[in-house]
Amino acid sequence: MKFLALAFLLLSVTTLSAKNVLQDAIDRAPEGSILKLPAGVYKGSVVIDKPLSIIGEGEGVIIDGEDKGTVIKVTSSYVTLKNLKIINSGNRHEKVDAAISVSDASQCEISHCTIDDCLFGIDMQMVHNSLIADNYISSKDVALGLRGDGLRLWYSNDNIIRANSLVKSRDMVIWYSHGNEIVDNYGKNNRYSLHFMYAGKNLIKNNKYELNSVGIFFMYSQDSIAIGNVVKSSQGATGMGIGLKDVSNFTIKDNTVLYCAQGIYIDRSPFEPGTHNWIENNKILYNSEAMHFHSLSENNIIKNNIIAGNIEDIVNDSRGSKTNENEIAFNYWDNYEGFDRNNDGIGDTPHKVYQYADQLWMYDSDVKFFYGSPVISLFNFLAKLAPFTKPLFLMEDDKPRVSKIF
Template identity: 45%
Template sequence: MSTLHRLARLGLATALLAVIIPGNGETQSEVPAGMGARADVDRPKPIFMLHERDKRVHGLKPFQELVDRAAPGSVLKPPPGAYAGPVVIDKPLTIDGGGKVTIDAGDKGTVMILNASNSTLRGLHLTGSGDSHDTDDSCLDVRGNDNVVEDLRIDNCLFGIDLKQTNRSKIIGNRISSKDRELGVRGDGLRLWYSNDNLVESNEIIDSRDMVAWYSHRNVYRNNLGKRSRYSIHFMFANDNVVEGNRFYDNAVGIYFMYTEGGAARNNVISHATGAAGMGIGFKESSGTVVENNEIVYCAIGVGSDLSPFQPDTTIEFKGNRFAYNGIGILFNSETGGNNLTDNVFEGNLTQVSYGGRSGSPRNNFWEGNFWDDYQGFDRNSDGFGDNPHELLAYADQIWMEMPVARFFRSSPVMELLDFLERLAPFSSPDLILRDAKPRFVKPHREA
């Protein structure tokens, strides 16, 4: 065998060994399934010379110099002022800007990369990333575990905070907004990719694109504010995530569960998800989720469900929610059953519940103890529940169930008259949408 061949085989063996042996002290269980050791998940970041960056950063001191001089594990408290990026942190550090430190990359590349574990970033203003989607230009990339990112102000960035293969970290109290771009070409305010067991709490994400979690499990999103974006939170192949106590206003979609299992959405306020695709909470081929005690108001569709629950012998539980003043309270598409709805409030919706076509087998879903503002019955024994079941039948509703474009004419005088005549003397058999055997007669009290 020639010397060249021996060197080639030695190089291949070394490369394979590097993939098999986890680096940075990580155990194999911490690495995403199928990815071997921690992979370099980023495209190569381009290097920009100073003259390529905006002139506002030309006279600023590079923040990288302070990071390079800091000892691993130390606390860095920079003097107040503005500094030039980019910054790469490849050792454990605590950096506390006290709310008086700005790092500006001059509208090129990524502002700061945290490629270390057990670190804390606090009280910094990060601004001026590039606008390339190819290299995921962002204000902050986080690539280590057990980190804390809190009280950052992030603006004029394509992507806000980007976590990849990052576990057990805390993202708390940050204010994030995107560049002034059309909605579809903004970056995500907060993105989790193959990142598990993280806490996302008390952040404000305004005028961004999405907050997304892909292949990321067991994360908690608590007490965040999302406004004027596309998806407040979009889960894809992300299981057992919890969304609680958040406020999502004026977004196209509130919370979307796509190809997920488990998880919960509870105690959230979702309002004004309007437009052609406006939706408070959405499901696509998802299973096992609990939706509890949410306020879903003034949305085009309160809940949109498509082939959910998807897995056999699973359910989706709706408990104690308020669906109010929506175009459609709940819309089921490709209905398979398995949705259990108890103790919810339906009031002021143009259509309480609808199907993407004829209802098929509405008895596959379970309805009990819900309050319906259009219930026509009495409570003679004063037990708080109607004497008769509440049945929702589709009369003129069948027109826009089968021809969605006809919804434009809903509530018009002609459609109202047609609906009245059909109820008075049906000339076709109406579809049964649902049957609540024990409807609430008195609207339950709810805390705002």
């Protein structure tokens, strides 16, 4: 009965208010009501301040922000938005003009929505135990740095972010937010597909990111797991697959990182004394640099990875990063030059990585213009054959695997 009365209400308010039919229906609806919208264009800039569901019936349910402010603002728990197309937010960054803004709420759901031509997509501030699933999100058609974030969690815990597509947005941001599940999402032509800061105990699983500047970047965070993700073709001279900066007790496992300038970037991680990061069972393939170390980075456990097709296996751009003080074993290196005489699958001699003539470009950015050129390749060959400077020892895998299959 409640639904039937509401459906009649939604149709009847058109004669009462030409200003905002949808807002009138929301204001008149009792708590817990379900508004099922028929196809049509509805005026945005609406506020939902009570438990309520708004569900589009079929295709063609459009909520238009008319280029002013945030299209839908939610300030209540137990709100559901489903099967809607939300377009044309305002373009003010300082006001965080978004398709959907949710604040101080829990047990909300936003699913099967299309967001287009909105500066920010979904902005969540202090939102907990909610579901964001199966949405398509795109920002305004402006330069990358001028777009807003497609999805933003701020002090928001224990949410499920599942199967969303962010395309031509800026970032997906998880800041000061803990215990979230980020699963089966897709990102393309963004800046940071996924950026964490001061976040802990999050699960990042089976996401796919391509043609972004950075795939996944973790900063000042701890106790999280990234498993089964695919990051490919991060763009630009410093395009990055997975980055770790000042993070502790992370597990980076079963991921595939390929066609990036930097496969895995490690900066002062692990950060907390007495902790480790586990980098295991990953495929790091066809990158300019498989693993790039910056600043002091020791006590990482790097095991059972496949490292193949990269121009450089290990890069150390800081003389004090102590790359040789990580636990490195049982990885497959396509550059390994040893033998396996007893056929146990483990090389008879350790795989050692040195820096030769490439030290020139490592500490002088002007020389890096020649990176990958025949000149530097020739210098490296000559340096290995008859070193004219002392090579820098980077790391040793004392039990290298000789097969990619394990």
